[in-house]
Amino acid sequence: MGWGDLGAFGEPSKETPNLDQMAAEGMLFLDFYTASPLCSPSRAALLTGRLPVRNGFYSTNARARNAYTPQDIVGGISDSEVLLPELLKKAGYISKIIGKWHLGHRPQFHPLKHGFDEWLGSPNCHFGPFDNRALPNIPVYRDWEMIGRYYEDFQIDLKTGESNLTQLYLQEALDFISKQQASQQPFFLYWAIDATHAPVYASKEFLGTSQRGLYGDAVREIDASVGKILQHLQKLGISENTFVFFTSDNGAALISAPKQGGSNGPFLCGKQTTFEGGMREPAIAWWPGHIPAGRVSHQLGNVMDLFSTSLSLAGLQPPRDREIDGIDLLPVLLQGKLIDRPIFYYRGNVLMALRVGLYKAHYWTWSNSWEEYSKGIDFCPGQNVSGVTTHTQEEHTTLPLLFHLGRDPGEKYPLSFASEEYQRIMERMSAVVQQHQASLVPGVPQLNVCDKAVMNWSPPGCEKLGKCLQAPPAEPKKCFWPH
Amino acid sequence: MGWGDLGAFGEPSKETPNLDQMAAEGMLFLDFYTASPLCSPSRAALLTGRLPVRNGFYSTNARARNAYTPQDIVGGISDSEVLLPELLKKAGYISKIIGKWHLGHRPQFHPLKHGFDEWLGSPNCHFGPFDNRALPNIPVYRDWEMIGRYYEDFQIDLKTGESNLTQLYLQEALDFISKQQASQQPFFLYWAIDATHAPVYASKEFLGTSQRGLYGDAVREIDASVGKILQHLQKLGISENTFVFFTSDNGAALISAPKQGGSNGPFLCGKQTTFEGGMREPAIAWWPGHIPAGRVSHQLGNVMDLFSTSLSLAGLQPPRDREIDGIDLLPVLLQGKLIDRPIFYYRGNVLMALRVGLYKAHYWTWSNSWEEYSKGIDFCPGQNVSGVTTHTQEEHTTLPLLFHLGRDPGEKYPLSFASEEYQRIMERMSAVVQQHQASLVPGVPQLNVCDKAVMNWSPPGCEKLGKCLQAPPAEPKKCFWPH
Numbered sequence: 001m002g003w004g005d006l007g008a009f010g011e012p013s014k015e016t017p018n019l020d021q022m023a024a025e026g027m028l029f030l031d032f033y034t035a036s037p038l039c040s041p042s043r044a045a046l047l048t049g050r051l052p053v054r055n056g057f058y059s060t061n062a063r064a065r066n067a068y069t070p071q072d073i074v075g076g077i078s079d080s081e082v083l084l085p086e087l088l089k090k091a092g093y094i095s096k097i098i099g100k101w102h103l104g105h106r107p108q109f110h111p112l113k114h115g116f117d118e119w120l121g122s123p124n125c126h127f128g129p130f131d132n133r134a135l136p137n138i139p140v141y142r143d144w145e146m147i148g149r150y151y152e153d154f155q156i157d158l159k160t161g162e163s164n165l166t167q168l169y170l171q172e173a174l175d176f177i178s179k180q181q182a183s184q185q186p187f188f189l190y191w192a193i194d195a196t197h198a199p200v201y202a203s204k205e206f207l208g209t210s211q212r213g214l215y216g217d218a219v220r221e222i223d224a225s226v227g228k229i230l231q232h233l234q235k236l237g238i239s240e241n242t243f244v245f246f247t248s249d250n251g252a253a254l255i256s257a258p259k260q261g262g263s264n265g266p267f268l269c270g271k272q273t274t275f276e277g278g279m280r281e282p283a284i285a286w287w288p289g290h291i292p293a294g295r296v297s298h299q300l301g302n303v304m305d306l307f308s309t310s311l312s313l314a315g316l317q318p319p320r321d322r323e324i325d326g327i328d329l330l331p332v333l334l335q336g337k338l339i340d341r342p343i344f345y346y347r348g349n350v351l352m353a354l355r356v357g358l359y360k361a362h363y364w365t366w367s368n369s370w371e372e373y374s375k376g377i378d379f380c381p382g383q384n385v386s387g388v389t390t391h392t393q394e395e396h397t398t399l400p401l402l403f404h405l406g407r408d409p410g411e412k413y414p415l416s417f418a419s420e421e422y423q424r425i426m427e428r429m430s431a432v433v434q435q436h437q438a439s440l441v442p443g444v445p446q447l448n449v450c451d452k453a454v455m456n457w458s459p460p461g462c463e464k465l466g467k468c469l470q471a472p473p474a475e476p477k478k479c480f481w482p483h
Numbered sequence: 484m485g486w487g488d489l490g491a492f493g494e495p496s497k498e499t500p501n502l503d504q505m506a507a508e509g510m511l512f513l514d515f516y517t518a519s520p521l522c523s524p525s526r527a528a529l530l531t532g533r534l535p536v537r538n539g540f541y542s543t544n545a546r547a548r549n550a551y552t553p554q555d556i557v558g559g560i561s562d563s564e565v566l567l568p569e570l571l572k573k574a575g576y577i578s579k580i581i582g583k584w585h586l587g588h589r590p591q592f593h594p595l596k597h598g599f600d601e602w603l604g605s606p607n608c609h610f611g612p613f614d615n616r617a618l619p620n621i622p623v624y625r626d627w628e629m630i631g632r633y634y635e636d637f638q639i640d641l642k643t644g645e646s647n648l649t650q651l652y653l654q655e656a657l658d659f660i661s662k663q664q665a666s667q668q669p670f671f672l673y674w675a676i677d678a679t680h681a682p683v684y685a686s687k688e689f690l691g692t693s694q695r696g697l698y699g700d701a702v703r704e705i706d707a708s709v710g711k712i713l714q715h716l717q718k719l720g721i722s723e724n725t726f727v728f729f730t731s732d733n734g735a736a737l738i739s740a741p742k743q744g745g746s747n748g749p750f751l752c753g754k755q756t757t758f759e760g761g762m763r764e765p766a767i768a769w770w771p772g773h774i775p776a777g778r779v780s781h782q783l784g785n786v787m788d789l790f791s792t793s794l795s796l797a798g799l800q801p802p803r804d805r806e807i808d809g810i811d812l813l814p815v816l817l818q819g820k821l822i823d824r825p826i827f828y829y830r831g832n833v834l835m836a837l838r839v840g841l842y843k844a845h846y847w848t849w850s851n852s853w854e855e856y857s858k859g860i861d862f863c864p865g866q867n868v869s870g871v872t873t874h875t876q877e878e879h880t881t882l883p884l885l886f887h888l889g890r891d892p893g894e895k896y897p898l899s900f901a902s903e904e905y906q907r908i909m910e911r912m913s914a915v916v917q918q919h920q921a922s923l924v925p926g927v928p929q930l931n932v933c934d935k936a937v938m939n940w941s942p943p944g945c946e947k948l949g950k951c952l953q954a955p956p957a958e959p960k961k962c963f964w965p966h
Contacts, residue, residue, distance in 0.1 A: 003495075007779075010493010010748055012486075012513050012892050014779050030495050211781075211841055211889030258887075258896040265493055265749055268865070296490075296497050298694075358694055382751070382868045382895040404741075406694030409495050412865040413741040 001196050002252025003280045004265025005219055011263055013211040015220055018227025019246060023284045025293045026244075027333060032283030032301040033343050033355075034250050035325070037272050039125070040068035040102045040447070042249040042303060043192070047083045047103070047114075049307030049318060049326035053349045055081050056443035057103075064350035064366060064393060065481035066272050067447035069102055071124045071138065071455045074476060075446030076104015077114055082319050084307050085115030088188050091314040096176050097121060098169045099192035104446070106454055112144060116190075119143055120172045123456070125197060126150050126165075129158075136456045136469050145461025152467075156201050161214040163201035169193050170225040174232050181236045188310065191229070195222055198253065200260040215260055230286065240289035243313055245306055247283040251276075254381050268411045269380035269389060272483055273367055274345035274352040275411055276360075278379075291333050299332045300343050300355065309333075323439065342432050348481075349442055354429055360411070361400035361429045366393045368483040377483070385412050402426060450479035484679050485735025486763045487748025488702055494746055496694040498703055501710030502729060506767045508776050509727075510816060515766030515784040516826050516838075517733050518808070520755050522608070523551035523585045523930075525732040525786060526675070530566045530586070530597075532790030532801060532809035536832045538564050539926035540586075547833035547849060547876060548964035549755050550930035552585055554607045554621065554938045557959060558929030559587015560597055565802050567790050568598030571671050574797040579659050580604060581652045582675030587929070589937055595627060599673075602626055603655045606939070608680060609633050609648075612641075619939045619952050628944025635950075639684050644697040646684035652676050653708040657715050664719045671793065674712070678705055681736065681743040698743055713769065723772035726796055728789055730766040734759075737864050751894045752863035752872060755966055756850055757828035757835040758894055759843075761862075774816050782815045783826050783838065792816075806922065825915050831964075832925055837912055843894070844883040844912045849876045851966040860966070868895050885909060933962035 007014035008023040009030075035045030041052035048055045056078050059067035069076060077083070085095030096118040097111050105123030112119060124138045129151035139146035140154050148154055156163040173191050180187040195201050195218040202217035206224070210216025226246060233239040252262030254270035254277070264270050264277030271278055283301060285291055304326035311318050312328040325344075331337040345353035353362045367379045370391045380389045387394070388401065388411060401414040402422055415422045453474040462468035490497035491506040492513075518528030524535035531538045539561050542550035552559060560566070568578030579601040580594050588606030595602060607621045612634035622629035623637050631637055639646040656674050663670040678684050678701040685700035689707070693699025709729060716722040735745030737753035737760070747753050747760030754761055766784060768774055787809035794801050795811040808827075814820040828836035836845045850862045853874045863872045870877070871884065871894060884897040885905055898905045936957040945951035 004493060004749055010487065012749065013781075013889055014511075014513055028497075030497055213887075213890040216889070258891040263749055263892075266487055266495065266746055298496075382866055382893060384867045385865045404696075406496055406699070407696040408741040409746075410865055 001219070001248035001282060002262040002264040002270065002277065003267060003282055004263035005252060006282045008284070009282050010265055013216060015210055015212070015216060016223040018223045018230070019284060022226065022230060022244075022246065022286050025288060026284055026286035027291050027295040027297050029283035029285065029297050029299065029301050031298050032247060032281050034248070034279050034281055034303050036066075036250070036346060037274055037278035038066045038068055038250050039197075043102050044077060045325070046249070046303040046306055047085075048081045049084070049304045049324045050081070050322070051304070051325045051344060051346065053346055053440065054323060054325070054443050056446040058346070058348045058445050059447040059479060059481055060349060060445045061448050061478045062481055064347040064352065064364060066347060066483055067479065067481045069104055069124060069447070070450070071105060071136070072450040072452050073104065073447060073479065074106070074449040074451050074454055076106060076109030078444065078446065079108070083115045084310055085117070085188055087115070087311055087316055087319070088314055089115060091186065091316055093186045093188050093314060094118075094180060095188040095190070097190045097192060098172050098176070100125065100194045101192070105456055107460070110144070118176070120169070121192065122150065126156060126194060126199065132469055139456050139459045141459070146459040146465070146467070147461065148465065149467060156199060158199055160207065161199070161201050161217070162204055162207055164203045165201060166193055166195045166218075166221045166225055167203050170228060173229055177229070177232055178236065181238055186314070193222060193225070196262060198256040198260040200256070213259060215262055219262070240287070242287070243310070244286040245284070246286075247303060248281045249303070251278040251280065255377060255379060257381060266409050268383060268385065269367060272379045274347055274362075275380075275389070276405070276409065279345060285329075285333055287333070292336075295336065297332055297336070299329065299338055300341055301329060301332075302326065302343060305329045323441070342436070344436065349445070351433065351437070354433060355405070356425075356429055356432055358404055358406045359425045359429065360403045360405055361426065362388070362403075363397045363400050363433075364393060364395055365390045365401065367391060372482050388412070388414070400426065400429070402429075448479060449476050451476040484702070484731035484765060485745040485747040485753065485760065486750060486765055487746035488735060489765045491767070492765050493748055496699060498693055498695070498699060499706040501706045501713070502767060505709065505713060505727075505729065505769050508771060509767055509769035509774050510778040510780050512766035512768070512780050512782065512784050514781050515730060515764050517731070517762050517764055517786050519549075519733070519829060520757055520761035521549045521551055521733050522680075526585050527560060528808070529732070529786040529789055530568075531564050532567070532787045532807045533564070533805070534787070534808045534827060534829060536829055536923065537806060537808070537926050539929040541829070541831045541928050542930040542962060542964055543832060543928045544931050544961045545964055547830040547835065547847060549830060549966055550962065550964045552587055552607060552930070553933070554588060554619070555933040555935050556587065556930060556962065557589070557932040557934050557937055559589060559592030561927065561929065562591070566598045567793055568600070568671055570598070570794055570799055570802070571797055572598060574669065574799055576669045576671050576797060577601075577663060578671040578673070580673045580675060581655050581659070583608065583677045584675070588939055588942075590943070593627070601659065603652070604675065605633065609639060609677060609682065615952055622939050622942045624942070629942040629948070629950070630944065631948065632950060639682060641682055643690065644682070644684050644700070645687055645690055647686045648684060649676055649678045649701075649704045649708055650686050653711060656712055660712070660715055661719065664721055669797070676705060676708070679745060681739040683739075683743040696742060698745055702745070723770070725770070726793070727769040728767070729769075730786060731764045732786070734761040734763065738860060738862060740864060749892050751866060751868065752850060755862045757830055757845075758863075758872070759888070759892065762828060768812075768816055770816070775819075778819065780815055780819070782812065782821055783824055784812060784815075785809065785826060788812045806924070825919070827919065832928070834916065834920070837916060838888070839908075839912055839915055841887055841889045842908045842912065843886045843888055844909065845871070845886075846880045846883050846916075847876060847878055848873045848884065850874060855965050871895070871897070883909065883912070931962060932959050934959040
């Protein structure tokens with residue numbers, strides 16, 4: 001989902017009354033970011049509070065590449081990483097993930113081995129249908145075991161876009177909340193729905209209801225579902241005791257437009273890029289009675305802050321034996337404070353850009369290669385900023401391209417290198433980069449090796465369902481990451 | 484000002500609390516248009532309820548050109564046109580224009596000859612400073628006579644952007660409203676401020692207060708001023724008896740970006756073009772106790788509707804001896820109805836595009852000429868949609884480019900000509916065009932002839948001020964309209 005996909009963020013169809021209402025009752029973040037322009041690393045960062053370059057969710061197979069966890073990936077979340085639900089356990093929290101995990105699908109990466117107590121969802125994206133010979137269909141798990149596979153037991157009609165998955169995930173969320181409320185146990189629910197990820201889907205009730213086509217239908221269903229979850233909290237009388245945060249793991253995938261692509265509003269490019277359209281996200285915090293209603297914050301926020309903020313809410317300290325990139329947003333949420341902090345824009349282990357205050361410096365620019373672009377893969381459709389949306393990896397480390405995101409949110413007008421403003425700001429930016437890089441200890445890259453043998457051929461529980469498939473012999477090789 | 488310039492429309496700095504509040508208390512229009520992608524024709528349409536091609540605010544000097552009223556223009560609003568304030572007089576209204584008139588500056592075009600009772604402002608844009616020999620500085624009028632000139636008596640500091648003009652216009656508005664309230668006389672106030680038009684300006688109090696630079700300062704001052712006007716109406720106890728509408732006369736002039744240019748949000752291109760960025764506008768209606776609070780309308784609206792709606796509010800009928808393009812929006816405002824009506828996108832007397840429902844067909848595409856573009860004049864900076872943002876006038880009348888503005892608000896993905904959807908919709912569009920063109924009687928073009936002799940050399944009242952200048956001999960010639 002992109003920054004521009006909600007009515008509160010200026011989507012011209014304004015079809016998200018529930019999320020807009022959530023913002024009206026809570027705090028709208030206008031400068032909130034992911035830690036990566038695509039899914040797996042962003043989710044790993046959310047749950048570890050650490051940049052992907054630290055937690056290992058990157059690849060060194062090629063330079064500045066976006067890597068994730070397709071089902072032939074060998075790696076996943078390392079045991080040495082400490083995830084939010086593991087820590088919350090110490091404060092008595094029960095944690096559940098509903099939806100897409102995306103931190104590795106092999107047994108050692110299972111979410112219940114990394115702190116979660118319950119799971120309904122899939123380890124990978126809902127791609128398919130596959131033929132179960134060359135590629136197995138993605139399994140859907142309940143807790144430790146698979147309960148079926150996409151396109152076999154969990155339908156997504158690729159022609160109509162119909163699927164009741166969001167309703168399934170919604171009901172599961174409501175039930176979990178009810179159960180926790182009844183047992184008086186504190187809970188962490190990671191509601192990781194994926195209806196706006198291609199192939200985009202929506203329930204029959206929502207199909208055709210949006211001005212925006214199928215993508216809009218999916219957004220409407222998510223919006224309605226969030227509304228139901230918030231109402232449920234209120235109905236159970238625990239809304240003033242429950243912190244809710246809505247955001248996305250990367251900008252809208254413009255490459256899926258117009259049929260399955262969302263909106264990044266006035267920002268440049270989309271998913272896969274380190275321009276604003278790839279990493280600035282819609283974000284809303286809601287906590288009636290604590291966060292004053294109708295506030296707007298310009299705090300530079302990041303999904304990693306949800307790690308630190310959640311710990312703070314639970315009265316816990318973040319781990320001290322490692323660098324944590326997230327910050328505790330409670331002073332922002334409760335007292336309206338603004339905390340000075342940088343935003344790092346990475347692609348793989350390459351620092352592409354840095355935001356400090358209203359300024360953003362690009363050290364490297366790249367959309368994708370000419371080779372990919374010539375095949376029709378366009379991360380910036382209809383947009384072309386000369387020298388900025390480049391199709392070769394352009395180095396600017398000695399003379400970064402500097403933008404003022406207030407005057408120029410679309411990253412179209414680099415500041416003059418000769419200006420006093422450029423000199424003054426770059427001095428500050430350079431110090432931040434230097435400090436960041438001097439102390440940076442990159443994690444072991446997890447997304448380098450792929451092997452068809454590790455696919456979801458025989459997930460735990462497959463025997464009971466008669467759904468075990470024969471894996472091919474192991475043939476590990478370097479994963480290919482084209483962009 | 485552009486569609487994307489207000490917080491309520493998704494401007495990422497969200498610096499317009501008063502206008503956002505106005506929307507929260509009234510009705511936000513998401514699909515509201517001007518009648519022309521630039522100032523003079525748009526304003527002529529607003530006050531006559533008629534398309535510029537009917538009221539004469541266009542040129543035939545060259546094909547599909549944007550023409551306006553610089554101070555060497557010979558033409559202006561024709562006596563045969565009936566303006567809103569002329570009609571409102573019949574219902575006892577006193578009408579005042581504060582700010583830019585822009586319908587001609589020669590004596591016969593004076594706003595007080597066309598229905599207005601009072602005026603504080605200028606006939607032309609606040610360009611300058613001029614040398615008063617080759618070009619006179621633009622006069623500022625109070626009612627019938629000039630009271631000074633820009634840059635001489637009414638300062639705009641081009642270096643700092645400081646000018647107190649908006650404050651002057653605000654105070655004049657508050658005083659007029661007070662006076663009318665005291666005398667119990669109904670009034671029409673056309674508050675035609677121009678601080679966001681290059682050269683952009685703001686008062687000292689607002690300079691440097693915006694994240695968006697000088698342009699944002701100007702927006703903030705306008706926002707604060709609108710807030711003061713609404714508060715004033717409330718304080719005087721006449722808010723429930725006063726209909727207020729906020730909109731703009733064309734999309735943000737991206738050519739003035741980044742220093743003086745605004746935002747058209749997710750839309751394509753800006754001022755001067757018939758893409759959405761050129762003609763879709765922020766629009767808010769406010770009338771406490773009548774328009775329900777917090778409503779959002781997808782009614783296709785147009786500045787010309789303010790003519791018809793105002794007449795309706797005053798209990799008057801629009802003229803029956805001519806075609807009126809505006810529609811009465813009261814059913815939309817008061818009962819939330821949706822009225823089916825087309826939006827015509829003209830450039831000069833050429834119908835460039837048509838919107839019906841969510842679909843928009845382009846019959847001609849043009850941003851500007853290669854010659855202009857090569858000089859750095861770019862109406863679509865950073866944007867380039869192949870075959871759409873063309874630099875030659877491309878004809879598509881036999882096979883129009885069709886866009887679905889819900890799925891594709893940025894006009895990036897024309898529908899396939901072969902699709903059933905294309906065939907079905909174009910049949911409907913063609914009928915609308917045919918009907919429109921069959922009955923169209925173009926007005927006499929007013930913007931063809933220019934002459935330095937008609938400039939503001941000696942406006943009425945200049946003698947008293949010692950500000951009369953010597954006009955050169957008459958030398959009428961065809962005005963040059965490059966785009």
